[in-house]
Amino acid sequence: MASQTSSLRSRGMELLVAYKQNPSVRVRNKLVQLNAGLVRKIAHRVSHQCSEPYEDLEQIGYLGLIRAIERFDPTQGCAFSSFAVPYIRGEMLHFLRDRGTAVKIPRRWQDLQKESQKKQAELIRLLGRQPNDQEMAEALSIAVEEWREVKLANKNRLPLSLDATVCQQMDSAITLGDTLPDAHYQLLQTLEEDRQQLQRALNQLEDKTRSAIEFVFFKGLSRKEVAEQIGVSPMTVTRRIQRGIEQMVAYLQPQLAQSDS
Structure with a gap:
């Protein structure tokens, strides 16, 4: 396998x-x-x-x-x-x-949210104030817990501004945008980690095999050109590359399995 x-x-x-x-x-x-x-x-x-x-x-x-x-x-x-x-x-x-x-709200909760707007307006006229959760739930004939979930789902449906403050420090506020990771930096970091792993795998190979791989994959030489440089046949270059890649994969597999777990 x-x-x-x-x-x-x-x-x-x-x-x-x-x-x-x-x-x-x-x-x-x-x-x-x-x-x-x-x-x-x-x-x-x-x-x-x-x-x-x-x-x-x-x-x-x-x-x-x-x-x-x-x-x-x-x-x-x-x-x-x-x-x-x-x-x-x-x-x-x-x-x-x-x-x-971004957030999918169940159809029942969408219908309840629409109905709640009418019920809320009626209760405000009747009570002279904003109705509480218990009063809204009774008006909609649902449990208080479900009404709170409807409110929360509708609130989370709206996108947050990246300028929204998430916490306040002594002299400045930290916004939501400040807390988001830099995707470009993360990609560069991942590429650098992969490059280092690949280089370590290359260093495990014998000199001639490593040279053949570097000439072909890194310098863009043909197998015939590589064969002339190191004094072997193109078929030998192909075999060395095949064997070298298999050795590198065998070296990298445990590390990849560990990073995925």
Whole structure:
């Protein structure tokens, strides 16, 4: 099983390099097939956080995967899966934002919210003041707990301004925007961590194997050019690259499993 996974990953890297050098629909479609599991995994996660069908999210995710394939640069030394996840998830989130409000409110609560506006106005005229939760719940013939949930859901449906104050310090206020992580910085940080992991894996290889991989993937030389430089046949270069990628994958697998857990 491990050898099969290593073979798939090395095949994926070769296809990514081939697509970068000579983009074609045939190679791109092969890459989409190889990485379809990543799209399905993210679609499952997102589908549990919204009311949109899994199938729709999966189809949208493939658009993000294609964008990632087109923009991925194998010479940057990062894992394709780490590079592709923000594109795939981003397409799904854009789709959800275009579909409507971020928070889906049950139809019953939407109807109660509309009815409550009329009941509240009647109670204000009758009581001469704002009705409390108990009075509103009785007017709607529902439990107080449900009325409070209706109010909270309607409040959370409205988007917050990034300038909204979340806490106050001695001399300044901290806004919601200040607390949000910098997505660009996080992506750069992830890419740097992936680069360091890849470099450590490269350092585990014997010198000739490491040189062959660096010449082909980082410097963009053909296998024939590499063969001439290190004094072996192009077939030997291919075998060394294949063996080297498998060794790197075997080295990286425990670390990837640990980071995913």
